[in-house]
Amino acid sequence: MIKDSLKNVAVFGQGFVGLPLALSFAMRGSNVYGVDVVKVLVEEINEGITHHTEQFEGKTITQILKEQLKEKRYKATTNAKEALEVCNNIVVTVGIPIRDSKYDFSDLEECVVTIAKNLKKGDLVLIRSTVIPGTTEEKLLPILERESGLKAGEDFYLAYSSERIAEGKAFDEFAYMPTIVAGINEESTKRAKELLEVVCKTDVIVASNIKVVETSKVFENVQRDVNIAMVQEFARFTESLGIDIYEVIKIANTHKRVNLLIPGPGVGGYCIPNAYHYLAPKAEELNVDLSLLKLAREKNRNLPNVMVNMLESMLLKENKTLENAKIGILGIAMKDYSNDDRISPPIEIINILKKRGAIVSAYDSAVPTAYDFKVDNIEQALKGKDAIMILAKQESYDDLNEKYIGMIEKGTVILDTRNIFEGKEDKLKEYGIKLMKI
Ligand SMILES: NC(=O)c1ccc[n+]([C@@H]2O[C@H](COP(=O)([O-])OP(=O)(O)OC[C@H]3O[C@@H](n4cnc5c(N)ncnc54)[C@H](O)[C@@H]3O)[C@@H](O)[C@H]2O)c1
Known part of the structure; x- marks a missing residue:
């Protein structure tokens, strides 16, 4: 009662x-x-x-x-x-x-x-x-x-x-x-x-007191922003070294005092991207240096460009350009299993791709917003594409099994930012599909 x-x-x-x-x-x-x-x-x-x-x-x-x-x-x-x-x-x-x-x-x-x-x-x-x-x-x-x-x-x-x-x-x-x-x-x-x-x-x-609660909340979000920026650099390092970032993170996290986050296509939503901007005005007033936090925010804000450049390099290796490339996308939500597309890295990526002349077909079963690049089913996002990007998970395509892999044309390149194809690397190779994970 x-x-x-x-x-x-x-x-x-x-x-x-x-x-x-x-x-x-x-x-x-x-x-x-x-x-x-x-x-x-x-x-x-x-x-x-x-x-x-x-x-x-x-x-x-x-x-x-x-x-x-x-x-x-x-x-x-x-x-x-x-x-x-x-x-x-x-x-x-x-x-x-x-x-x-x-x-x-x-x-x-x-x-x-x-x-x-x-x-x-x-x-x-x-x-x-x-x-x-x-x-x-x-x-x-x-x-x-x-x-x-x-x-x-x-x-x-x-x-x-x-x-x-x-x-x-x-x-x-x-x-x-x-x-x-x-x-x-x-x-x-x-x-x-x-x-x-x-x-x-x-x-x-x-x-x-109240300031302690207000500040701890903003710190909680900023620490995730900074950790994400850090793990992105780790991902660039492991890509160049030719080892799997997800495996490295899994191994490092067996240490009791380490908790690395997994990388993704950017930082979205209402909370984490905004957090630094809630600290900055007060820091300015107090004359406190937040240059590390600022750099992390800038790095994270640029991630959609980094993702597009990575995809472009993959296409160039296949003698294709971004201009007129047919790009299929799974996931436009700001994070996995969400219907929220506010401050969404996938949407930013799509806007950059379109600006650079690519033809985008994106599918997301949870986001209700209407967009001209949205298609009605997974098949339309996978079939007949030059490249595919996996940008956010949804339950409807959690398991991209052989039925779906069979829809992807030989020669298609995939940039998988959510590790959705974990364990299916050999199958993709068999089908002549090139996979890059971040
Ligand atoms: N979304 C999250 O996961 C999350 C998590 C923790 C904290 N927060 C914080 O919680 C707050 C709300 O976030 P949200 O994601 O729910 O935002 P939201 O945009 O989904 O909801 C805010 C709502 O407030 C309404 N609104 C605007 N002006 C109003 C007014 N004058 N009177 C009544 N309603 C008004 C808007 O129409 C909107 O529906 C933010 O401060 C956010 O930083 C959000």
Whole structure:
């Protein structure tokens, strides 16, 4: 049973984080309003439609959504006022997009202004967006006080809890990943911890202050960015040396204190590519040198070009050029088994290929976005091509068995960035297909 004071929850932002988070509260018995500014998204959600690929305990997110709508424990709305009249627990998952390496604070600011205008005495505002360290206390708190006329820590409570989930594992990680929280005062921390414990079934760790939580979240993402940049250089090294990077990583990771990531076609999504840009403005203000982190980001941003150049070299060896080459692509999502194509390296690769005159046919069974280069099935991406690139895995082509290999023409070159052809190298050779793995 949830305490009455924790029962009514408004979750602002119904995207990749907000929708599964709102449903996680609803599944535990809370009454939840999911607030978003995009009318069509809200309408779709209320009809039980979502394109997300999340699942939990054998149910898809669509099933969970339909159940919670039916039970009337969850409702999406564009009407923030309606939600805030009822809810005293307000969770914010509206992000700070990075555009041209600069952060855009406007969505989060607008969201917090709306909340502040409807804030009631006793409300808790819990920020879960990833932010530039300092944002909650230096930017959001003054907006909340100014627009509401209420005093933070006395009339209303304010806390920050980093969102640490990975898309595809959201429900599970909301529940079983340790959650970190800090508030502007003791009561804010206490209220936020209690609310988080409705969903989080493992440790809710209290940090000494909000900046620690904001900063640790950004560091968590930046360390992955830097590790990825490092492993890309390792991959270039092993390619030249003529050994398999995946085997090297497997061997190195048997060391108890080593955890190398596997290389890929780039770094995508909302979190990792943005992370450096959340640190940089504060570092500039504090006059701190982040040149190593900056270089890693630049290297990773250039990976789509590196991938295209690698493919071009493979084609040149077959006396072909990129111009007019027929390129088949499997995977346009920003990572394996995802429907998210925001900041997606495969999309960037496709745009570069098209600019250089290649004819691209790309297949992805999970990404719903319409593109002129998209084809309807695996066969159309494999048959009659000069080159094939494997850029993100999806379940529908997890097993590219002999039936599919048989569709690929002799002489086709394959750049496999996801190691999907592991163990099938000899079979490809038999069919006269040249494979390069990164
Ligand atoms: N996607 C992830 O895997 C992930 C993981 C951890 C943390 N995060 C962080 O969580 C936050 C949200 O990420 P996301 O991937 O869910 O983003 P998203 O773009 O999928 O969702 C954000 C939603 O907020 C809505 N929105 C914009 N302005 C609004 C307003 N004024 N009021 C209400 N809604 C508004 C947008 O329409 C959108 O639906 C970001 O800060 C991100 O960095 C994301």
